[in-house]
Amino acid sequence: MLMVSPAIALAFLPLLLTLIIRYRYFFVLFYRAVLIRMWKDCVTGLSREERAFQYVLTHATPGDPDSILDTFDVWCSKVEFISNIGPKKGKILDRLLMEHSPLTVLELGAHCGYSTVRIARSLPLGARLYSIEMDQRNAAIAEKVIRLAGFDDDTVELIVNPSDEVIPQLRSDYNLERLDFVFMDHWKKCYLPDLQMLEGSGLLGKGSIILADNVLFPGAPKFLRYIRKSGLYEWRIHRATLEYSKGIRDGMAELVYQGIK
């Protein structure tokens, strides 16, 4: 019989402690994003996004995008976890939008509207934001959040469809000639195919900016490998930490389309 003595098992205690301390942020994230969510889902019977919207509705000032964003941040860092872009990385996004003041913006993955509001508030006059969301329920909430923030149909257009269906139709259905700014924050696996689809559609012109969130954690290695190889872009990674968490490293990839030289 193979009996491991308790002393040998005790010798593994330092290893266990090391792992727990070193990866504590991941355990906390797991607890907040998965366990609490499941528990609340069972208790309230609402989806996570609906709970967030209820909180925002009761705590934020309608028509004020800043207040709505702040309320979202408070909810996500204090109550539950939703993978929005977050305040820190959001600043990078804001700055890019301010610098380039794009006129046509495409957002892939609106989720519950946080990033949509964030983008819309930094846009110049006359600019238009197309936001794509696949999930019906999330899209409904996003719609409500956007209207709550005071953006009308002319500024923000929410498209409820999977991104791989919408992108080829953008030119024909929405009379788009060129996209100045693309923000990706949907499924990490879709980053690469959607990027290639955008290239194929011819909507990207020289100087178009593509910003992809969460390229390090959860991470989109294929996407990164592709942009390293393709040579179509000038690119850099903005380092930051994961939204509403201190110790997990994450980054956003900023791509500037250069076209074929």
Next chain:
Amino acid sequence: MSTAGEQDAGLSLQEEHESKTHRTKRRDGDRQKKKRRNERRKGGTRAGEGEEDLQAVSEKRERSKRKRAKSKQETSRRENNEEEEAQLTGGKGTKARKDIRNEKTRRMEKEEVREVEENVDKGKKKQGSTKKGEKKEDGGKQLVKGKAREVKKKKHKKTSEEDDDEEEDNDKDVVRLECLSPEELEKLKEAVDERKKLIQSLRGKPWAMKKKLVTLRESQEFVEKYEGALGKGKGRKLYAYKVLMTKKWMKFQRDFENFKTACIPWEMKIKEIESHFGSSVASYFLFLRWMYGINMILFGLTFGLVMVPEALMGRPYGSMPRKTVPRAEEASAMDFAVLWDFGGYAQYSVLFYGYYNNQRTVGWLKFRMPLSYFLVGVGTVAYSYMVVIRTMARNANESGVGDDNSFNFSWKMFTSWDYLIGNAETADNKFASITTSFKEAILEEQESHKDDNIHLTRFLRVLANFLVLCCLAGSGYLIYFVVRRSQKFALDGLENHTWWERNEVNMVMSLLGMFCPMLFDVISTLENYHPRVALQWQLGRIFALFLGNLYTFIIALMDEINLKRKEEKIVKFNITTWEASLYNGTVSENSTASPVTIHPADVPRGPCWETMVGQEFVRLIISDTMTTYITLLIGDFLRAVLVRFLNYCWCWDLEAGFPSYSEFDVSGNVLGLIFNQGMIWMGSFYAPCLPALNVIRLHVSMYLQCWAVMCCNVPQERVFKASGSNNFYMAMLLVILFLSTLPAIYTIVSIPPSFDCGPFSGKNRMFDVIHETLESDFPPWFSKVFSYASNPGLVLPFILLMVLAIYYLQSTSKSYREANVELKKKLQMVISVLFFL
């Protein structure tokens, strides 16, 4: 650019050269400006975003890629520029330039002719003019070169313009040379000398590399062509032969150098690792190689002077009780499990102390076996002391003296690059680490002025040390507990327990030695020290851990030795009664054979604590080695494979994010090596096979770790230079050497050897073998002298004298060091003054 070229053409050679350098400078300046602008932009954006962890691996990779791409673009742009320039000027510009040059040559020729004439008239004045030319530095050189070219051209004109066959041409040149006037010959000689001088001083010239290369090649060709020609007739041939031979000789020397490098074991491997991972990782491998060399010598001593003589000339296996497996163990003596624990046939062999016989001389050589055993035991330790101290002294000379704090930033500025790095990624890491070190230094400087939250930091540091102490105490207690348990198991009889329980001590020690440093590392993030200070703390803590573990183990062994010695007394008493019963002729239980011939396997024997100690050490070494290798395979290789191949189908990026690849842990590996060596020093007196085992271990781990580093580790995020750390390792090795010889010496001096096993059996103490030799092998006067010399009245003054000598030497070295520091300060002053000028 084209106009510039034409202007150039109009100017003299010298001016052309100057303007060229200006142009390149201007271009360089532009490029630098551009770069700076880029960087500023980058820096600005970064600062604006408030990002953290700038130096993480993947971004570095990405940054390097970008940089490479940029530089490629830049070079291509430059090339384009140059091409354009060439095209623009190419049409007529170059032609014009050529024409003008021709004109110039003609003019210069005229001048030269005039000069020559003057020379004829005035003799020595010409040399003065050339010297003046030389003093004009660059331009002067250019002029001289021009002259040389003129000379060449002249010759070409003289030899009927045949360029197709160089050899012929050369010959004709030479033929013609003989017809040249002595002045011209003189001139030629001078030109050759000029060229030679140029070649020698080329390295120090502030020119572009390309220009240097071109000049070098031209000058070499020139010298080659005309040097041989300058000799005459037979002398010329001899000269050519000599030149040929020197060239061959130089080539041979170069090849021999290469051969010598190839002969140094693992040199190329270590260089490759150095280029990939920086010198701190390479320093570990250098240390490993050095250790291997020492162990080879230890192995040579024990193998050649102890094991081989006993195996060849000593009494064979089975001839006496100590050389025979006892009857009770015979059945299982060849089982693998038993052999793996170094019991059975392995225990009763030359590998362990107990096998050796106490007969004074063995074989026809009259080899003094016990004496040799003792002297080799002492000699290995003495040799190790000598080597370690000598290496330390040599390293101490190399490491700089003085304070490194006063000119912190300029030191960082000028000395932080590691010139041995040859890998792009490592260079990026180094770049990032230098940047961060600058940042940290600036922060430190700022923080030294304001001390906010110092209490929190202090509290955290105290807390961290408290945690580490708890951890150390816990691990010490665990080992103590385990050793106690194993003693209980040993009393019960080991056969009743499982393999796990039997090897518990070694397993627990290895596991604690592996995992506790990781915990320390995590705890040390609390302290917020500078990396270098943190590394020192980490090394100190691991050192304390290993030392505690080792000494707990030794104390437990001491307990066991005392137990065995009690057992031995009982056995001794039993044996006398057993012998008495044997000679009385009464039938006893344990001997069935006739009283005259008893098989040695049946003779009862004592527990031989020396062999037990040796076995314990060998087992410890084996389990330690196994743990190291298994950790390497699982922690590095398996992890790398998983990360690499699971990354295709995983929901987050494994390479950049959470598990990532492992880094090479220099401090842990070095300390592991040092403590391993300590165990070898401690145990090799009782188990002569230990150096051999260690040589095998080091050999395998050299290959295995080289492979593992290159195949599954990534360069450290903090690449720091290893200079000065070598002596730190050596100091630790010295401490360990001292601490490991202490118990060995204690056992040798204070515990009487077993009565029926080992080379010193029957003696009261082990070192009695020296007395015995002195008495019986040397003439009586020698032992008399020795006894006088060992008189305390003589020894004490001698020791006093030595202490005084040490004190004197130390004080002189101190004063030298102070003088050195003074000189260094003066030098720095001079340098700073030069800077301001």
